[in-house]
Amino acid sequence: MGVKERREREKSETRDKILDAARELFVTEGYEGVSMRRVAEKIEYSPTAIYVHFADKNELFRELCHQDYARLAEVFQSSVMSTDPIDRLKQIGAIYIEFGLRNPNHYKFMFMTPHPAQELDDDDREMHGNPEKDAYAFLKWAVQQAIDAGCFRAELRDAELISQTLWASVHGVISLHIAKGCDAWVDWRPIKDRAEFMLDLSLRGLVREGLERQVKEGQ
Secondary structure, three states: HHHHHHHHHHHHHHHHHHHHHHHHHHHHHOOOOOOOOHHHHHHHOOHHHHHHHOOHHHHHHHHHHHHHHHHHHHHOOOOOOOOOOHHHHHHHHHHHHHHHHHHHHHHHHOOOOOOOOOOOOOOHHHOOOOOOOOOOHHHHHHHHHHHOOOEEEOOOOOOHHHHHHHHHHHHHHHHHHHHHHHOOOOOOOHHHHHHHHHHHHHHHHOOOOOOOOHHOOOO
8 A cells, every 4th residue: 555545444443433532422412512623633643633533513413414324325225126116115124223223322312302503504405306416305215105106094295294203203212222222121022023013103104094004014
């Protein structure tokens, strides 16, 4: 490896180290509680070294958002999806839950940490509403496919409402597990059992008469 390649690799590794430390701090201390100096202290760097990679805390926070949300979208796009609208929604829910369980720090940053109000930047606008780059847009597309195919009860036509309700149901399972999954006070059932049960209940409450069995059996 040449000198230039080695320097580029070291630069990338340092950037990743900064991002990982910042993600953890934003989760534990909140946006307002984090400073560039605090991030530098956590990884035992000088503040000047942090500013080489990121202009300020806002840029650092945005980069984390872009990376983590893009990572979730990539997980969906790399998965082989069923052509059946209901099966596809079950897959999306299962993949989302698996992402949260495998990446708890990322999930806490993305969906369990308050984010400051910010205007969309160019990267946001490129992702927003594109099912290939925006995980929520992908879910909404899949919900609309189910509506158009006549899978849901006739009165259920609002793709936004259905998408947000399905999202809330799986988020509840993941966030409760992350926050309280080790609490000995409750005789917890296996997380995958709880997740599958929630998906089954949510979808059976949406589908038109005659499709309940398909939801249950995954046919």
